[in-house]
Amino acid sequence: xxxxxxxxxxxxxxxxxxxSMANMLSSPYLAITRKIxxxxxxxxxxxSQALEADRICVVKTLDRPQDKSFLELLLILDTLSxxxxxxxxxxxxxxxxxxxxxxxxxxxxxxxxxxLRAIRGAGASAxxxxxxxxxxxxxxxxxxxxxxxxxxxMADFIDIGENTVVIAPDLGARDRARRLxxxxxxxxxxxxxxxxxxxxxxxYKPKELNVEGSHVVLVDDIISTGGTVAKASRILLERGAxxxxxxxxxxxxxxxxxxxxxxxxxxxxxxxxxxKPAEGDPVIIDVAPLVARELA
Numbered sequence: 001x002x003x004x005x006x007x008x009x010x011x012x013x014x015x016x017x018x019x020s021m022a023n024m025l026s027s028p029y030l031a032i033t034r035k036i037x038x039x040x041x042x043x044x045x046x047x048s049q050a051l052e053a054d055r056i057c058v059v060k061t062l063d064r065p066q067d068k069s070f071l072e073l074l075l076i077l078d079t080l081s082x083x084x085x086x087x088x089x090x091x092x093x094x095x096x097x098x099x100x101x102x103x104x105x106x107x108x109x110x111x112x113x114x115x116l117r118a119i120r121g122a123g124a125s126a127x128x129x130x131x132x133x134x135x136x137x138x139x140x141x142x143x144x145x146x147x148x149x150x151x152x153x154m155a156d157f158i159d160i161g162e163n164t165v166v167i168a169p170d171l172g173a174r175d176r177a178r179r180l181x182x183x184x185x186x187x188x189x190x191x192x193x194x195x196x197x198x199x200x201x202x203x204y205k206p207k208e209l210n211v212e213g214s215h216v217v218l219v220d221d222i223i224s225t226g227g228t229v230a231k232a233s234r235i236l237l238e239r240g241a242x243x244x245x246x247x248x249x250x251x252x253x254x255x256x257x258x259x260x261x262x263x264x265x266x267x268x269x270x271x272x273x274x275x276k277p278a279e280g281d282p283v284i285i286d287v288a289p290l291v292a293r294e295l296a
Contacts, residue, residue, distance in 0.1 A: 074122040129148065131151075156183075160217065230264035250275050
């Protein structure tokens, strides 16, 4: 492992993630000075010790408010670059704006492209993120970039019963289900979801799926408002599932999501430590050691 100073972006989630990474790497840990002016603008100051390193790993999650977190990441990267740091690795536990990875409707902004190009342009030489919505979108970064899968690692921390099956709430999450199921040594399948491109409303098509008497583990990358996972849970319980447990990389849990999940029969939620859930009480699993392994 080449020397790497781990620099936190200053918010609680990034601090915790960075400390865990630094401990795993036996590397120095530093944090930026960060404050908000009365008019809402951000102030960032880099500790002088960081500028003595040839390689800095900047940990900054793009948690809410996403726009401000994104801007602060750019401020950090640009400052380090302007001070002549030779190698700047951006570690972004939650990459916001990643779900808009193509034009679903004509002339839509492809937000993940804008975000990745900006991170690269501000000075990042490499990028690591936890479970990017579509890994292929990382091509927009224009340099070394990796989406680190947390699910195989998280499998060691979740409780499952006999006759467990892993289910993806849609075809797009099938590979996530496959990865988790492989580690757990169980079968997997997926539901067929349809989303209205205008309203965002989610519905499910009939699909042959046998979950009678099974303990179901639903797996996905993001839970925002919880609508998709709640509908999937109801369908699975109606088809005879004994329990529904959720494993998710990014538990945003906004706009009444926790109540939706509980009302839909979800018994437990496991989430990676990439964001701070807005509500609820999921079981948080520290996945920072995964990124540390990638950097080692």
